[in-house]
Amino acid sequence: MPHDTVSFALLCLPFAGAALAWRMRHRQAATWLAIGVAALALGLSLAVRPWLADGAVLRTVLPWLPSLGLDLVLRVDGLAWLFLLLICGIGLLVVVYARYYMPEEDRLGRFYGLLLAFMGAMVGVVTAGNVVQLAFFWELTSLLSFLLIGYWNQGASAREGARTALIVTAGGGLCLFAGLLLLGHIAGSYDLDAILAAGDAVRAHPWYVPMLVLVALGALSKSAQFPFHFWLPQAMSAPTPVSAYLHSATMVKAGVFLLLRLWPVLAGTEAWFWIIGGAGLASLLLGAASAVFQQDLKAVLAYSTISHLGLITMLLGLGSTLGAVAAIFHIVNHATFKASLFMAAGAVDHETGTRDLRRLGGLRHVMPITATLALVASAAMAGVPLLNGFLSKEMFFAAALSTHRGLTVDTLAAGLAVLASMFSVIYSLRFAVGVFLGRLRDGLPRTPHEPPYWMRLPIGLLVLACVLVGVLPAQVIGPTLDLAAGAVLGEALPAFDLAIWHGVNAPLLMSVLAFAGGCVAYAGLRGWFARRETLPLLGRFSAQRVFERVLALLTSTLPQALEPAYSGRRLQPQLRVIVLAAALAAGLAMYGTPMHFGLRASAVDPGFALLWLLGAVCALGAVRQAKFHRLAALVLVGGAGLVSCVSFVWLSAPDLAATQLLVEVVTTIVILLGLRWLPKRVAGLSPDAPPARWRRYRDGAVAGVVGLGLAGLAYAAMLHPVANSASHFYLENALSQGGGHNVVNVILVDFRGFDTLGEISVLAIVALSVFALLRRFRPAVESVGAPMQQRLQGATREDGYDAGGADYLRIPGLIVQLMAPVIVLFGMHLFLRGHDLPGGGFAAGITVSVALVLLYMARGARWVEARLKVAPLRWVGLGLLLALATGLGALAFGHPFLSSHSRHVVLPLLGELPLASALLFDLGVFGVVVGATSLMLVALAHQSLRQPRAPTDAGKEDG
Amino acid sequence: MELVLALAIGVLGGSGVWLLLRPRTFQVVMGLTLLSYAVNLFIFCVGGLRLGADPVLREGAGLIEYADPLPQALVLTAIVIGFATTALFLVVLLASRGFTGSDHVDGKDGAP
Structure with missing residues (x-):
């Protein structure tokens, strides 16, 4: 098996196992699956070893x-x-251990799923x-x-x-991402x-320090280093x-x-020494x-983990090669004795x-066996000779001792190292002696026995290691150490x-000093240790509390203070803010950009x-009429739309003109359909109060500024040569x-077909939203009845709301009925000629x-519905599917998504026809x-068919 | 031509913004329509104004004789999407009117 396959399998295996285990309902099956996956992963990791001889690096590139x-x-x-060995090996032991630790009623599928996924990550x-x-x-x-x-x-604590x-x-992690x-x-x-090869360039770069800080934030927070250490003790509520x-x-x-x-x-610079070494030393102590x-x-184990990781971090921070080896x-060593101690604590x-x-x-x-194992493991933690902790502590x-940063720093570092080591002897003694030696206490919640064999075995294997x-x-x-250190140091x-x-x-003397000091302190002060909950002096300054304060400030106090100022239930001021922000953004963009307002026009x-005089009159008229004369305003806005439509014709954009004209018609119809649900508003009923007038002046000023800015910007843009x-x-x-031949259409359906696909999806989504909103639509009470005009013309029958009365709109109805096929035919014409002449799918x-x-x-x-079955939802769905299928069809022929193919074919009777697959799109x-x-x-038209609500119901909702 | 069109865009945009800031929902919808005319014309004009130079290919014409097709393609879809948003706004307007009993933007007639 080539090594690519092995590394790839190693990455995928835990995730696959996680996906399988996730839904498992059978405790035993889930356990066997997890054990199998972890064991296989361990086997694969071991199988990689022969390829790694002589410092080879296995690369698999996808x-x-x-x-x-x-x-x-x-x-x-x-x-x-x-690390693979640690992850898979300890993973396997943990999987076995968890089977006996977790409560019997837990089916463990979810647990093993998460654990395996974590292993994969x-x-x-x-x-x-x-x-x-x-x-x-x-x-x-x-x-x-x-x-x-x-x-x-x-x-809650979990x-x-x-x-x-x-x-x-x-x-x-986010900081780390930025740093990376x-x-x-x-x-x-x-x-x-490539990065590993560019070390000198990186260290000399002016961005080195900010980058180092960001990377350090990521690494230190993950390894629970000061000042981010507080999450680890809290995380002890985990199983x-x-x-x-x-942990x-x-x-x-x-x-x-x-x-x-x-x-x-990154290592070897002053910044590295102070940041990494400093954080390590602080966490160690x-x-x-x-x-x-x-x-x-x-909690003892959690804090001791912080301390031991601090030791590793400090070793790395020293920047010496020997320090790096000792760190590895x-x-x-820490992984083996700490994992076994956690398991022992779990057994207790x-x-x-x-x-x-x-x-x-x-x-x-x-529980003599567990006690023995735990005693040996805590001795390793304390650094007792003939155990692994002793060796790395000596290193x-x-x-x-071998760092040289000036006399004070050297002496201080050595002294503090001994001090921290002394503390570690004390807490190891508290853990081991306090729990396992001495007299058996009464009043425990359960009567202790030796834990099951399969719970002791993982502890035993780790202690054996x-x-x-x-x-x-x-x-x-x-x-192994040679191999790993060689990979880092070359x-x-x-x-x-x-x-x-x-x-x-000297190291041996330091060890002896720390060990003797720790034993004496434990013997003399054990009562005092047991009475306290926190560290003397420093215990009052808790990073945890600071974190909670900051969190409360950011998620509660600050938002509550800002909310009234920047938000609220009123939308009108928010709209004003949006408009002002947009104007400001445009102004800032214009500022400092060279613009020519010459008269080359x-x-x-x-x-x-x-x-455009007409257009301006229409727009201003609409502004004036929009409040009290909605129909007039709608007509005037339509007028402005028609003027811009004519401008499109004038300025060589026939496609736009056609589309604009048609959209104009549809928009007007939509709004006409909606008008009847709005309340009547009569001019003169509410005279303007001074604040309202003032508000209008202010909005007028805003509108004036925006209009002037737009005009200026447009003028400058038109005079700007396009190169x-x-x-x-x-x-x-x-x-x-x-x-x-029609370049606009070719752009839409061919060159930029993907954009158009997005566009029609938006259209479909909007239509569905409209449909959904209208399904729950409740009209206001006073607009439920038929409108006055319909009543006057006798359009409605007594009982219904259908505008299908016998004589109502008879002539227009007949004309429309006759015209409808013609319009549909015209639509077909527009569609078919779209690729070569103005027209196309939209129009x-x-x-x-x-x-x-x-x-x-x-x-x-x-x-209509009695005679014609329209299924708009089906049109939307089929249209989207067809567009997508056309795009995918290109994939089937080995071309990129949505690329089109065109050919001229000769058909009998019709002659030569240009056919492009874009036509299908x-x-x-x-x-x-x-x-x-x-x-x-x-959907809008159907609102008129609704039966009015019962008056009591309506009254309730309106009140 | 450029000056006229620029002024036209300014008038349409200014009217649109003024209506946008009004309290009645219908005024806001009208304002959005006017504003979208202004914006469409603005995007369109960025390619430069051409008379009698449709971007439909003819035999023997040089590239310089065509109008810029790119802004046109952009505006064409903008018109259709503009229609969709207008329709959506209209329906939201109707729903808000149905729920609150008022056609004020804020849902209640606090201010005129």
Whole structure:
């Protein structure tokens, strides 16, 4: 099997497993599936190992957006491989453990689905060979961790913890995304290998520091580093298997993984040292000190995780190669002992029913095996010799001693390292001695027993790993560490010695000091530790509280303060704000743009001037009449529309003129249909109050400014010479490529067919919205009865509301009935000639719907529907499908979506005919336009057929 | 010609905006219609004004003898979409009138 297949399978397998497990209702089946997937993933990871010899990098490239230089790249090197082992190996153990930990009534399908998906996302993060891809999987892990932490979503604390974790890590992820985009921009490629090769250029770039800050925000928030550490203790309300997986081995390790991944590019500068090293040191101390004062078993582990990750971060921040090696080593060690400790804590919780350190004690009498395992694991955490934690801690001390940043910093760093190490001895003692040694306490919620074998086995395997690494480091972990560190450091890999005994040297003395100090402090102060809840001195300054304050400010206080100022129930001021903002935006765009208002213009045609005098009178008349004389205003607006239609003819745009004219007709009909539902308004009934007059002056000023601005802008635009417009391309290629003479139509249905497809979809959506809105339409009471005119002309029968009375509109009705087929024929004509002469699907569609609506108006809805079956929804649907099918048809012939084909065919009788596949697309457009237009018109027309509501009902709603 | 059309666009746009700011829903719909005329003409005129030069290809004519087809194609779809939005607004207007019993933009006759 080639390595591409293996890496690809490794990425897809967990997601496939997740999809399968998600809906499973059978606990046992879900467990077996999850175990199978995790074991297979582990096997695949192990199978990759032989290809990685000699520092080879496995790349699998799947083209994604080659035009943007973006490919899906799966990149497996030593570092990624080490993480793959952690992700899949600990994943497998957690899956087994969870089967026995989770309550019996949980069917586990959803749980394993989420867990496997999380595993897949982590695999995606570590194998990403492209930083955009990395950011994607990064956010995916945040999202899935949210779901996993909040798995027991009945509990408020679980929901809150999940929310905090999501906000912090996903927010950090956004910063990271911005930082990675910057990084890609600086390096000139988003490909990881290209970025890794551009290290010097990146560090010298002026944007290095902002980019570093953004990347650090992402990595530090993910790894729960100061000042973002507070989400991790909150996340302890997650089920324990989730904590064991996410908060020891995977999720929180993603941050340090990223720092390691980018270490060759970013590390080694002053900014890197202070930001990364500083955050690491702060977390190391703060986490360790806080862990000492926790009373909850899992909280101790959470704070200790913060501290250990701080140690790793600080090692990376030092910028020395030895520090990087130590960091990788400690990542592995921490993952093993912390995962086993979480599982042990879960076992204790499971058996006793409590996690409170003050209530627990002496559990070795009832669960000896678990107690032994937990004691060994906590010894590893404390850094006891012959266990893995000791080795990486020694390396940490050595690295801390070998930094040279001036005397103060050096001494301080070494001293603080010992101090933090001392704290870690104390909390390890509290965890181990407090819970398992001493006298068995009474009054536990449950009577503890040894947990089931399959719950102890994962703990046992992890503890075995701790011991093996601790006793035989060079043999067990040496080659793997070499491989992983080689992938990060390349040629610069330092010589390091993984021996247990280096002789009596400074690191050993520091270890002894920390160990002795920790033991003494624990023996002397254990009572004091147990009485407190928070850290002395610093306990009052809680990052958690700051976060909550900021969150409350942003989501509640600030919006509430702003809401009255910027929003409200009144739409009129909002419209004014929109208009003003648009005017301002246009003004800003105009400002500073060179504009020519010269008089190069062509001569004014007096006819055209006269035409627009008429147009202006119409527009201003409509303005004047719109309040009290709606019909007059509608006619005047129509007049202005006709004038602009004539202008289109005048200015060489016959297509526009035809469409405008037809749309004008339909718009007028639509509004006419709606007019009868509006309340009567009589001039002179409400005299203008002074504020109203003032408001009109103000709006007049706004309108004047907008009008003047538009006129100026239009004038400048018309005088601006158009150079190199895309239009030349269309004019040149319309006939040869589109097979049509009418360039406008060819653009619509061929060159820019995709835009048109979007357009007709919008049209269809609008028509459906209109239809849906009108289905629930309730007219106001006073407009329910037949209008006065109809009553006077005897149009209605006594009982109904149908305008189908015998003599009503007889002559116009007859004329319309005779004309309707002619209009439809004209529409067909417009459609067929559209590709070569003015016309086309839009115009033809509107023409046909005009015929239909004229029939409705003249004969009434019942008359038409008794004789003609119109199914507008079907027209819309078929039209859309036809347009889409034409586009897809091109795909079937191996051309891009919507490309058209044209040919001239000779038919008997008809002669030579130009046929283009775009004609079919235009037919789809035609169908959608006919359907949408008639859907709206018919829905409006149908309102008159409704039975009036019962008066009591109406009275209620109106009151 | 340019000056006339620019003034025309200004008048249509100004009238449209004024109506847009009025309190009655019908006035707003009319204003939107006028404003869309103005905007359509504006987009159209950006390609420059040509007389007697339809963008329909003829035998033996040079490219320079045609009007710019691109703004025309843009405006053509804009006209149709403009119609659709007008219809949608009209229906929203009717629904709002039915629900609130008033044809004021804000749903109640607070101000004239």
